[in-house]
Amino acid sequence: xxxxxxxxxxxxxxxxxxxxxxxxxxxxxxxxxxxxxxxxxxxxxxxxxxxxxxxxxxxxxxxxxxxxxxxxxxxxxxxxxxxxxxxxxxxxxxxxxxxxxxxxxxxxxxxxxxxxxxxxxxxxxxxxxxxxx
Numbered sequence: 001x002x003x004x005x006x007x008x009x010x011x012x013x014x015x016x017x018x019x020x021x022x023x024x025x026x027x028x029x030x031x032x033x034x035x036x037x038x039x040x041x042x043x044x045x046x047x048x049x050x051x052x053x054x055x056x057x058x059x060x061x062x063x064x065x066x067x068x069x070x071x072x073x074x075x076x077x078x079x080x081x082x083x084x085x086x087x088x089x090x091x092x093x094x095x096x097x098x099x100x101x102x103x104x105x106x107x108x109x110x111x112x113x114x115x116x117x118x119x120x121x122x123x124x125x126x127x128x129x130x131x132x133x
Contacts, residue, residue: 019097026090026098030082031064038078042066045126046108062108069106070126077102 007015042063043049053059068079079102087095109122 022091022094022097023101026094026101027064027068029086029089030068030079030098033082033086034064034067034078038067038072039063041072042070045070065106066108066126 043054045066046059046063048054048059048063054063068082069077071077079098083099083102087098090098107127108125110125111120112123113121115121
């Protein structure tokens with residue numbers, strides 16, 4: 001593709017679909033390493049308190065993502081343990097992708113207010129209250 005040309009939506013989706021499939025396959029394998037305390041911690045972060053909320057597919061996917069990527073009280077993440085012990089179960093392409101995912105920053109944000117210059121003020125819902133940064 002040369003500079004100045006654009007891809008059609010269909011071309012972009014054709015490129016993205018295998019990437020998304022690798023992400024989903026890797027996360028599905030990694031989430032098998034989550035233990036009940038990991039899921040309980042994630043549910044607390046997300047204020048998921050009842051079975052009905054957990055039965056919602058979107059809520060459950062978010063719960064799994066937080067359980068994988070949010071450090072526990074000892075600063076350890078399930079995703080890091082998965083990379084150390086189980087990453088070889090993935091295809092080479094998925095391995096490369098999941099290593100990049102593990103190095104990325106993840107959080108859940110809430111639009112708190114509008115800001116005249118910056119657009120919006122965001123609250124980081126996974127940052128502990130009173131934490132800076």
